[in-house]
Each structure stands twice: as C-alpha cells, then as structure tokens.
Amino acid sequence: MADKVKVFCIMFNNEDKREYSAGEVLSGHVVVEVSTGVSAQIKAVKISTRGCAQVYWGKGPRQAPSPSSAAIANTSSQCVQEQVEYLCISQTLKETPDGEEFISLDEGRYEFPFHVELTQTPLVTSFKGKYGSVCYEVTAVLQRPLNQDQTVNREFSVISHVDVNSPWLLSSVSTNNEKMIGCWIFTSGPISLNVNINRMGYCNGESIPINAVIENCSSRLIVPKAAIYQIQTFMANGKTKSYTKLVASVRGNHIPSGCTDTWNGKILKIPPVSASILNSSVIRVEYSLAVMAQIPGAKKLKVELPIVIGSIPYNGLDGRSSSLSRHFSMDMSWLALALPEVPEAPPNYADVVSEEEFELHSPSYSQSEELERQLGGQALSYIQEFRFQPPPLYSEVDSHPVHS
CATH class of the missing domain: 2.60.40.640 (Immunoglobulin-like)
Structure with missing residues (x-):
C-alpha cells in the first residue's frame, strides 16, 4: 500500500x-x-x-x-x-x-x-x-x-558567474540627448541631458555614481530622475516577447527655467536582482540606466546607458589603472637620476630684480652720506646685502639665543 x-x-x-x-x-x-x-x-x-x-x-x-x-x-x-x-x-x-x-x-x-x-x-x-x-x-x-x-x-x-572586473565592463559609458520644447515660432528653448558613468559592470548592493549635466533652456520647470530597468526578452518559434520592469529609481531637484543642474556622482543603489543573462538562446535578462527629464505638458526627455549586473564584485582596480600606474612609475624613474646629490642654493634676489626696481628702491646721495656716518661704512652695501639676500634657512634651533 x-x-x-x-x-x-x-x-x-x-x-x-x-x-x-x-x-x-x-x-x-x-x-x-x-x-x-x-x-x-x-x-x-x-x-x-x-x-x-x-x-x-x-x-x-x-x-x-x-x-x-x-x-x-x-x-x-x-x-x-x-x-x-x-x-x-x-x-x-x-x-x-x-x-x-x-x-x-x-x-x-x-x-x-x-x-x-x-x-x-x-x-x-x-x-x-x-x-x-x-x-x-x-x-x-x-x-x-x-x-x-x-x-x-x-x-x-x-549561477553563471559574470566578473564585473572584465575589461569590457570597466569601460566608461556616456550619452547625451536634446529636446526642443514648443512648436514652430513658439519654441522656448532646448532641454539637454549629458550623462556619464565610470563603468558598465556592477553587482547587487553596489551603488552607481551618476555624472550628469541637465540644462534647462526652456520656459518650463523640469524634474530630473534616474532609474534602473530590467529588460526581459523571450524568444520562441521565431517570435520575440519583451517585458520591462522598474527595479530602482532616484529623483533630483527641480530645475527652473534657464538653470542647469550638475550631478557629480549622484548615487543610485542596486537592489537584489537577478544577474544579467546573456548566454541563453531563448531568454535574455539585461539592464539599463535611464536618466530622464520630466517636462509638464510634453513627452519626457530620456537617455539610456546599458549596464550589466554581475556576480563577482568590483575589486577597485581596473586593468587601465594598473597599466597607467606601471607606466607612470617607469616614466618617473628618470627623476632619481636627474636630482643632484646636494641641492643648490637659491639665486640672490638681486639677480632677478629689474634695473628699474633697483633704482626705485636705492637711497639718495644725502641719505647715503647720513647712513654711512651712522654705520661707519658704506650704507649701500649694508642695505643691498639685507634687501636682496634670500631669507635664512628654517631651523628649530635658535641661532641667536637670548641669555637672561
């Protein structure tokens, strides 16, 4: 039983x-x-x-x-x-x-x-x-x-692992778009979007820093917004069916007419979502970052940048950065050879003072005689010695201590 x-x-x-x-x-x-x-x-x-x-x-x-x-x-x-x-x-x-x-x-x-x-x-x-x-x-x-x-x-x-440290996912992505508001002779001016992100690959829990310039030359108040969309694409029997879902969004400040707003790394956090699926013949899961300007009484202006949600997190060093650092260290190797063992003293100030400035600050003949009488020597030599010499070297030890 x-x-x-x-x-x-x-x-x-x-x-x-x-x-x-x-x-x-x-x-x-x-x-x-x-x-x-x-x-x-x-x-x-x-x-x-x-x-x-x-x-x-x-x-x-x-x-x-x-x-x-x-x-x-x-x-x-x-x-x-x-x-x-x-x-x-x-x-x-x-x-x-x-x-x-x-x-x-x-x-x-x-x-x-x-x-x-x-x-x-x-x-x-x-x-x-x-x-x-x-x-x-x-x-x-x-x-x-x-x-x-x-x-x-x-x-x-x-899980089919996608490493966001792959070179093609570390490249920056940028795009721009413009929209004219109004019609015929009543146009009020364009609204433009210029958007950039530092890389294309991210993982769940990471935040995307968005760099954007939103310029409002129209006569209307606009509201900028950024969003992440998941695009599901299904293929069967030679036909295709798509479905788009909003997974995260962030709103910016209102931009009045004639003003410009700049996003210097505005943060949009990625929620827990499925990793991108790019290796199936019948199902694809892709993501896009959209930045848009919502315009009262008109169709919104939008730009989209492709992003990939991976499973192996970003390690903070891309191949381009490490290559540049190695190149920089090689290029700076000449510096050790060019520097002298003992640094040279700076030039006298008199060597860089023009003749006009020298004459302007030189004492008159009567002043010189009086100073020479008081100093018991040639006043000009004393004056020029202290005026055009470099300042004394810094030292934490007083070279002329005062004894009580």
Missing part, C-alpha cells in the same frame, strides 16, 4: 548553499521512511538532475517539459512555447537484484546518498520571469511493484 511509505523526500548535504555553478558537486540523499509495524516493497530508487529554459506566452494548453534537449514549439497560432535543456543526469541509487522481483523495506528510515557533478559547460543562471524561466531540479522516483510510482522534486539555484 502507498501509505506504508510515510516520508519520501530529497535532502541536500549543504542546505545553506544558495547557488551552484558549472563543475560543482551537488550532493544529498533521498529519504524513505516506512511506517511503524509494516514493510514496503520497492523496485528501485532513481534520481534525475535536470535544468532547462522554458518560454511560454499566448492562449492554449501549456506543454509539459520534455527530456529531449531539442527545442520544442507549439504549433497553435494562439500559443508560443519553446524549451531548451541545459542539464540532464540520471542515476540509480537502489535497484532490485537480478532474479528478484522487489526489495522489502522494514519499518524505519532509509537514506540513499547521491553525488551529481554539474557539467563543466557554462550553465544559464536560474531565473523566473514574466513569460519564461530557467529552472534546475532534482527529481527522485520511488518505483513500486504493486503501487503507482512516487515522485518528488527539489529545486536548486544555479
């Missing part, structure tokens, strides 16, 4: 592991618990580990997943459906020995361990969207000789 098996489930050895990637091992065990006082007859315990992308939209019955790796498509004109398989691994954990019809399990708990090594081929990241999904699951089948087979499923998540 089917009710003799009280528990039939799948347990993973590492229940805390959130995501797996290509080449990793998924391990666990299938649990079968037989009710007290009875025994259960089984023929085999099997598992299959599968992963596939499914796309569906339109009216009509949805087809069940097929184990075939070939893409399928519904021929109904009202329904579009397609499926691509990325992973299919089957294992037999327990089976009836040759010559026997079944295995008898007495009351108690039984665990059948399994180890599945995911393919080394890059897998597509798990995702559930508007018109399709990428799902991975382990299916266990308990085959019974006298009863219908029992089946249980357990999903697990897969």
